[in-house]
Amino acid sequence: MTFEKIHSHAVSEWEKLQSSNKPRILVGAGTCGSAAGALDILKAINEELGRQNIEAIVIQVGCMGLCFAEPMVGIVKPGRPQIIYGDLTPKSAIQLVNDYLVNDKPRPDLAMGYIGNGKVDSIPNLFELPVLKPQVRIVLRNCGLIDPENINHYIANGGYSGLVRALKMTPEAIIEEIKKSGLRGRGGAGFSTGQKWDFCRKAPGEEKYIICNADEGDPGAFMNRSLLEGDPHSVLEGMAIGAYTIGANQGYIYCRAEYPLALERLRLALQQMEKYGFIGNNILGSGFSFHIKIKEGAGAFVCGEETALMASIEGKRGMPRARPPFPAISGLWGKPTNINNVETWANAARILQKGGDWYAQYGSEKSKGTKTFALVGKVERTGLIEVPLGITLRQIIYDIGGGILKDKQFKAVQTGGPSGGCLPTSMLDSPVDYESLTAAGSIMGSGGMIVADEDTCMVDLTKYFLTFTQAESCGKCPPCRVGTRQMLGILDRITRGEGKPEDIKQLERIATTVKQGSLCGLGQTAPNPVLTTIRYFRNEYESHINEKRCPALVCKNLISFYILPDKCQGCMICLRNCPTEAITGDKRLVHVINQDKCIKCGTCTDVCPPRFSAIAKVSGEQIEVPLEPVPIKESA
Amino acid sequence: MNALGQGLTKNAFFATLPTWLSKSTESQVPDELAKIAAEYEGEKGALIPVLQKVQGKFGYLSKEAISQIAKFSRMSESEVFGVASFYAQFYFSRRGQHTVKVCLGTACHVRGGERILDEVKRELDVESGGTTKDYKFSLERVACFGSCALAPVVVIDKDVHGRMTVAKAKEILSEY
Numbered sequence: 090m091t092f093e094k095i096h097s098h099a100v101s102e103w104e105k106l107q108s109s110n111k112p113r114i115l116v117g118a119g120t121c122g123s124a125a126g127a128l129d130i131l132k133a134i135n136e137e138l139g140r141q142n143i144e145a146i147v148i149q150v151g152c153m154g155l156c157f158a159e160p161m162v163g164i165v166k167p168g169r170p171q172i173i174y175g176d177l178t179p180k181s182a183i184q185l186v187n188d189y190l191v192n193d194k195p196r197p198d199l200a201m202g203y204i205g206n207g208k209v210d211s212i213p214n215l216f217e218l219p220v221l222k223p224q225v226r227i228v229l230r231n232c233g234l235i236d237p238e239n240i241n242h243y244i245a246n247g248g249y250s251g252l253v254r255a256l257k258m259t260p261e262a263i264i265e266e267i268k269k270s271g272l273r274g275r276g277g278a279g280f281s282t283g284q285k286w287d288f289c290r291k292a293p294g295e296e297k298y299i300i301c302n303a304d305e306g307d308p309g310a311f312m313n314r315s316l317l318e319g320d321p322h323s324v325l326e327g328m329a330i331g332a333y334t335i336g337a338n339q340g341y342i343y344c345r346a347e348y349p350l351a352l353e354r355l356r357l358a359l360q361q362m363e364k365y366g367f368i369g370n371n372i373l374g375s376g377f378s379f380h381i382k383i384k385e386g387a388g389a390f391v392c393g394e395e396t397a398l399m400a401s402i403e404g405k406r407g408m409p410r411a412r413p414p415f416p417a418i419s420g421l422w423g424k425p426t427n428i429n430n431v432e433t434w435a436n437a438a439r440i441l442q443k444g445g446d447w448y449a450q451y452g453s454e455k456s457k458g459t460k461t462f463a464l465v466g467k468v469e470r471t472g473l474i475e476v477p478l479g480i481t482l483r484q485i486i487y488d489i490g491g492g493i494l495k496d497k498q499f500k501a502v503q504t505g506g507p508s509g510g511c512l513p514t515s516m517l518d519s520p521v522d523y524e525s526l527t528a529a530g531s532i533m534g535s536g537g538m539i540v541a542d543e544d545t546c547m548v549d550l551t552k553y554f555l556t557f558t559q560a561e562s563c564g565k566c567p568p569c570r571v572g573t574r575q576m577l578g579i580l581d582r583i584t585r586g587e588g589k590p591e592d593i594k595q596l597e598r599i600a601t602t603v604k605q606g607s608l609c610g611l612g613q614t615a616p617n618p619v620l621t622t623i624r625y626f627r628n629e630y631e632s633h634i635n636e637k638r639c640p641a642l643v644c645k646n647l648i649s650f651y652i653l654p655d656k657c658q659g660c661m662i663c664l665r666n667c668p669t670e671a672i673t674g675d676k677r678l679v680h681v682i683n684q685d686k687c688i689k690c691g692t693c694t695d696v697c698p699p700r701f702s703a704i705a706k707v708s709g710e711q712i713e714v715p716l717e718p719v720p721i722k723e724s725a
Numbered sequence: 726m727n728a729l730g731q732g733l734t735k736n737a738f739f740a741t742l743p744t745w746l747s748k749s750t751e752s753q754v755p756d757e758l759a760k761i762a763a764e765y766e767g768e769k770g771a772l773i774p775v776l777q778k779v780q781g782k783f784g785y786l787s788k789e790a791i792s793q794i795a796k797f798s799r800m801s802e803s804e805v806f807g808v809a810s811f812y813a814q815f816y817f818s819r820r821g822q823h824t825v826k827v828c829l830g831t832a833c834h835v836r837g838g839e840r841i842l843d844e845v846k847r848e849l850d851v852e853s854g855g856t857t858k859d860y861k862f863s864l865e866r867v868a869c870f871g872s873c874a875l876a877p878v879v880v881i882d883k884d885v886h887g888r889m890t891v892a893k894a895k896e897i898l899s900e901y
Contacts, residue, residue, distance in 0.1 A: 120870075120871060120872060120885075121871070121872045121874055121875065123885070124872045124875055124878070124885035124887050125875060125887060156873075156874030156875075157874060159874070159875075305871070306868070306869075307869070308829070308830035308831045308832075308833075308834075308868045308869035309830050309831035309832045309869060309873055310869070310871070310873075311869075311871030311872070311873060314871045315871075346777070346814060347867075347869075347870065347871070348871070384773075384774070385773075385774070385777060386814075387773055387776075387777065387812035387813070387814040387815065388812050388813030388814035389811060389812050389813060390868070401773065402770055403769070403770040404769075404770035404771060404772035404773050404808070405770075405772075405808060406807060406808050406811040407811060407812070408811075422769065463871075463873060465831075465832035465873040465874060465876065466831070466832050466835050466836070466876075467835060467836075471832075471873065471874040472874060503831065506831070537831065539831045539832055539835065541835055545835050550834070550835070553829075553831070553834050554831075557868060561868075563811075666892065668844070668847055688843075690840055690843060690844065690891060691837075691840060691891070692891050692892070695890060695891060695892065696892070
């Protein structure tokens with residue numbers, strides 16, 4: 090079948106769906122949507138449709154990235170724009186089917202916004218909402234809007250036209266186009282994609298490989314998962330284009346085993362590609378052949394590093410090796426290999442569809458295009474976002490993220506996962522691009538963005554990252570193996586209140602050594618959280634070390650819980666819930682916490698009725714309370 | 726964390742296994758393994774997929790399984806164990822009926838994941854990486870499920886429980 094025929098078939102299927110006289114219901118059922126209850130909603134809607142005898146088309150789509158509003162449903166009535174509803178429960182979803190589909194009341198109170206042409210009374214345009222307005226959706230353009238399990242939906246929306254175009258171009262011209270776009274590696278290092286492809290293309294050797302790095306291991310990051318679940322074909326199209334350019338006939342996708350849905354969608358997508366002749370031998374009559382194999386990761390963070398990843402594909406321990414030789418010269422099985430991140434491949438496909446100049450209009454001077462981020466932590470609107478590079482951190486956190494949860498004070502934003510750094514308030518107005526983030530001591534990374542507020546202890550957060558990198562260090566090179574352990578030991582001591590004044594200097598010294606001496610990216614970047622927190626939050630280290638005090642009231646050895654006698658009403662709720670029976674008291678007696686038994690779990694604070702708020706959490710001070718339960722003071 | 730990190734030295738691993746396996750299951754191992762190995766005949770770098778398939782079939786990698794895999798892949802047992810123990814996914818002892826995974830990704834950490842883990846440890850009386858004496862639960866701490874928007878998260882078998890609190894964690898465990 091020619092591409093023209095495939096394309097017109099896909100378009101007619103898509104248009105038939107758009108102009109169908111049946112209502113359409115799109116349920117966001119990615120991993121996070123499902124975790125929030127999307128499958129229960131789906132079941133409830135299907136049952137209600139059956140009960141009401143309504144014929145509707147129900148489609149499971151990927152994630153739109155508005156995780157804070159999950160579970161979400163979009164409803165399209167014939168001739169009307171799609172209305173997106175958020176925060177649904179099975180009950181409200183059933184009500185919605187009745188109100189909108191049966192009685193034609195669109196329920197603006199449940200709606201977030203509409204998408205498409207036309208207007209609906211009292212419902213705003215979804216893309217004009219503060220959360221979406223600053224965003225530019227290039228790689229996420231289809232997520233949540235098309236059926237990820239239907240290749241025709243992708244084709245009808247411009248999909249695979251980039252591959253068709255590429256197959257008619259010379260590899261040199263494709264590399265030129267990618268260079269023109271200014272695309273840089275979205276795995277975090279930011280190397281020019283065009284140049285990388287060029288190196289591998291020019292490397293001597295008949296047999297070459299390409300790899301898609303989908304081993305998204307950074308804790309707090311799920312951009313690649315959402316893209317693979319919501320629009321797998323965009324990544325595969327990019328890979329086919331790259332393979333043709335470089336001259337590789339075999340590709341690998343190395344994906345985390347923790348992403349079962351993404352793996353399932355990739356497998357299905359590959360079958361569909363094969364059916365249409367977009368993969369296999371003699372692709373679309375071009376004479377070019379290309380095959381893709383999926384490799385499941387086995388749970389090792391270091392395998393996100395390119396040389397470790399290749400060792401893992403070869404069936405070995407996933408340990409990195411020294412470079413040079415770079416993978417472009419000697420990679421998988423010793424052959425020239427080009428490895429790119431999921432998002433880079435998806436961007437490459439779009440660039441071939443729309444042109445390098447089109448792509449370069451977005452972003453800043455040295456960092457072109459867009460980047461996806463997983464915006465999580467203490468922000469109001471958590472989710473997956475895609476923004477033009479050069480946007481400021483403030484715009485991301487306050488405009489898109491809606492500010493800090495419960496109106497608390499912003500403290501830091503952490504970019505780049507365990508390899509990145511923590512940036513303070515003074516950095517909020519710096520632009521998000523490769524150079525600025527590196528200058529600030531952090532990195533772009535693959536796109537985790539975790540917001541911390543006044544209740545987050547920066548020393549504890551640093552200890553958390555070091556616990557992670559220390560456990561994941563493969564142990565091959567001593568700076569990383571020994572250095573991460575030593576840094577973790579010192580941090581642990583500081584958080585226990587046993588820090589020494591010379592610890593900060595010692596930490597800095599070890600961190601610099603590990604950064605300079607480690608073999609791979611894991612070790613070279615593992616000290617970043619230490620160095621940035623010392624640089625921006627030195628006072629917190631000093632409080633822990635000199636005053637034995639944790640200002641954020643997090644570090645367990647440095648905090649105490651007390652029950653305030655003038656507030657306690659003797660209700661016995663905390664007493665019953667305390668896991669270690671550290672609380673004594675009785676009805677109408679002021680309760681007392683036995684400090685020796687208290688494990689500082691915070692349960693009493695959680696359960697104490699807000700109208701009493703009788704639990705005080707303090708650090709570095711003592712509160713005078715009775716030692717034994719005493720009768721409560723009757724209010725006058 | 727790998728098996729060695731869970732306090733299991735290599736010698737202890739070979740000494741203690743696989744006492745719980747009944748004879749009948751043990752004798753199935755070579756047959757099943759032959760089938761799995763046949764699927765990957767002649768494929769380069771197939772060791773990890775074979776280990777994954779075998780664990781998928783038997784729940785963990787027994788000494789018997791490792792020695793059979795070594796034979797099929799013409800490697801030494803220590804090489805196979807060396808690869809398997811490098812990756813967090815592989816287990817070398819019998820697992821509990823349910824696997825409780827407490828997420829300690831960054832988002833879960835800043836939203837109180839550590840407190841949830843402490844509570845689960847206390848409730849089940851087991852350390853992370855361990856299995857309860859009655860083989861009902863295995864407890865793991867994991868580094869991110871990618872459900873960060875629902876932090877903190879606990880996953881029991883395949884059910885994701887989001888927006889956890891200490892009290893809720895206790896309640897959910899009692900449902901199993």
